[in-house]
Amino acid sequence: MPTHTATRGQPSARHPMVQSLISFLEHEPQPMIVLDPAYNIVAANLAYQRQFGSAERSFIGEKCYRISHHYDVPCDQAGEHCPMKRAQELRGPDRVLHIHHTPRGPEHVAVELRPIFDEAGVITAYVERLEVVRSAAARPSDEGLVGCSPAFSQALEALRRVAPSTLPVLLLGESGTGKELFARAVHEASGRAAGPFVVVDCSGLTETLFESELFGHEKGAFTGATSRKPGLVETAQGGTLFLDEIGDVPLAMQVKLLRLIESGTYRRVGSVDTHHAAFRLVAATHKPLERMMAHGEFRQDLYYRISAFPIVLPPLRGRPEDIALLVHSFLRRAGAGRRRLTVDDDALAQLQRHPWPGNVRELRNVLERAALFADDGVIRAGHLPAAPAAPDPGRNRHAPGATLAEVVPGFSGTRKELAARLGVSERTLYRRLKEEGLS
Numbered sequence: 001m002p003t004h005t006a007t008r009g010q011p012s013a014r015h016p017m018v019q020s021l022i023s024f025l026e027h028e029p030q031p032m033i034v035l036d037p038a039y040n041i042v043a044a045n046l047a048y049q050r051q052f053g054s055a056e057r058s059f060i061g062e063k064c065y066r067i068s069h070h071y072d073v074p075c076d077q078a079g080e081h082c083p084m085k086r087a088q089e090l091r092g093p094d095r096v097l098h099i100h101h102t103p104r105g106p107e108h109v110a111v112e113l114r115p116i117f118d119e120a121g122v123i124t125a126y127v128e129r130l131e132v133v134r135s136a137a138a139r140p141s142d143e144g145l146v147g148c149s150p151a152f153s154q155a156l157e158a159l160r161r162v163a164p165s166t167l168p169v170l171l172l173g174e175s176g177t178g179k180e181l182f183a184r185a186v187h188e189a190s191g192r193a194a195g196p197f198v199v200v201d202c203s204g205l206t207e208t209l210f211e212s213e214l215f216g217h218e219k220g221a222f223t224g225a226t227s228r229k230p231g232l233v234e235t236a237q238g239g240t241l242f243l244d245e246i247g248d249v250p251l252a253m254q255v256k257l258l259r260l261i262e263s264g265t266y267r268r269v270g271s272v273d274t275h276h277a278a279f280r281l282v283a284a285t286h287k288p289l290e291r292m293m294a295h296g297e298f299r300q301d302l303y304y305r306i307s308a309f310p311i312v313l314p315p316l317r318g319r320p321e322d323i324a325l326l327v328h329s330f331l332r333r334a335g336a337g338r339r340r341l342t343v344d345d346d347a348l349a350q351l352q353r354h355p356w357p358g359n360v361r362e363l364r365n366v367l368e369r370a371a372l373f374a375d376d377g378v379i380r381a382g383h384l385p386a387a388p389a390a391p392d393p394g395r396n397r398h399a400p401g402a403t404l405a406e407v408v409p410g411f412s413g414t415r416k417e418l419a420a421r422l423g424v425s426e427r428t429l430y431r432r433l434k435e436e437g438l439s
């Protein structure tokens with residue numbers, strides 16, 4: 001237990017309230033410290049000591065930014081948001097997501113800083129509480145979301161804030177940016193984590209199929225309905241319903257979806273009985289819903305129902321800081337604990353230069369393919385698809401908006417291979433082929 005002898009030269013830490021807080025910290029399971037206004041650690045609990053080293057090191061008298069960031073200057077002077085500056089301005093708590101350096105490697109950590117005032121209203125100290133964020137990893141990981149770029153962290157922060165609520169979430173982003181993985185992470189960080197996570201792929205479903213898939217049907221409701229079948233809404237009871245590609249729901253079905261969301265009730269096809277639905281809604285699309293709304297292709301009332309909390313997943317080309325981390329994660333996954341796979345510097349540089357129109361999915365496919373050629377476990381530039389030519393806005397076959405009409409005629413493989421080549425899912429390929437009349 002730290003004593004105030006360690007706070008010599010920092011009289012503010014002797015404030016009686018700070019002293020009481022020091023003893024309070026020890027009862028907290030989360031890492032916590034008390035800081036003076038000059039960033040010196042005045043007290044640290046056991047959880048903090050364990051988070052950054054061992055119970056033997058007290059951290060008292062050390063600068064907080066040295067411990068958590070290995071910086072020589074406060075975070076704001078190193079280009080990061082400093083919660084102490086903000087808490088000072090607000091004269092109240094500030095919360096921020098930071099990447100901390102721990103003995104285990106970098107970790108996403110939610111930092112909360114609360115100022116302590118004396119009788120004159122002067123801030124004498126701050127209490128900092130840390131919470132390790134488990135929804136995504138900032139170091140190579142065998143599973144789940146990984147990312148460390150500012151753009152990724154922003155999306156992760158949004159996820160962290162919305163997950164515990166019951167608000168619907170709308171995930172917006174190009175194909176392959178990780179919308180489904182994010183939806184799963186929202187579910188897992190929510191109070192419904194123990195319930196089911198049910199995915200509804202809204203693309204490629206006809207109106208009748210959509211209704212019976214979603215709401216289920218009674219025996220004999222239509223030709224072929226030989227038995228009663230529960231719908232996905234029923235399956236998602238107590239959990240999360242993920243409507244993927246909600247922009248593809250036909251207008252006629254949008255009304256039924258709206259009714260379900262507004263009233264929380266539904267009817268099985270072929271039945272007049274009303275059932276109550278209890279699920280958390282997460283929807284995703286790569287389509288510009290607002291523009292579709294303006295063109296009458298997406299219902300305004302439905303849009304406002306689903307878009308209470310939009311999270312934009314940035315394209316991979318907008319977050320090059322994530323590439324090395326994703327590469328090392330995917331190589332671990334491709335090796336599956338049996339092979340140690342690495343990438344040499346040239347290959348990594350080439351991967352970092354690539355524009356990744358198919359985003360993370362394309363990167364994963366490229367690495368899985370390259371791993372098959374890397375006999376000694378080292379992926380080299382020669383194992384990767386040829387580096388893209390200098391950008392030519394008029395003829396970039398891989399540009400996100402490139403028409404398939406340019407690619408399909410010269411391609412002789414299967415649909416699956418074509419999807420892998422383009423770095424999109426088969427589902428996305430199917431949709432785009434249909435959109436361009438090539439199916």
Ligand SMILES: Nc1ncnc2c1ncn2[C@@H]1O[C@H](COP(=O)(O)OP(=O)(O)OP(=O)(O)O)[C@@H](O)[C@H]1O
Pocket residue numbers: 144145146147173174175176177178179180181182244286360361364424425428
């Ligand atoms: N940040 C990430 N960390 C680890 N893996 C990721 C990440 N983002 C995406 N992936 C991986 O990339 C692939 C595509 O992700 P996902 O299916 O979630 O994308 P999507 O945006 O839903 O794509 P689509 O719109 O085509 O359905 C998956 O294999 C997923 O595991």
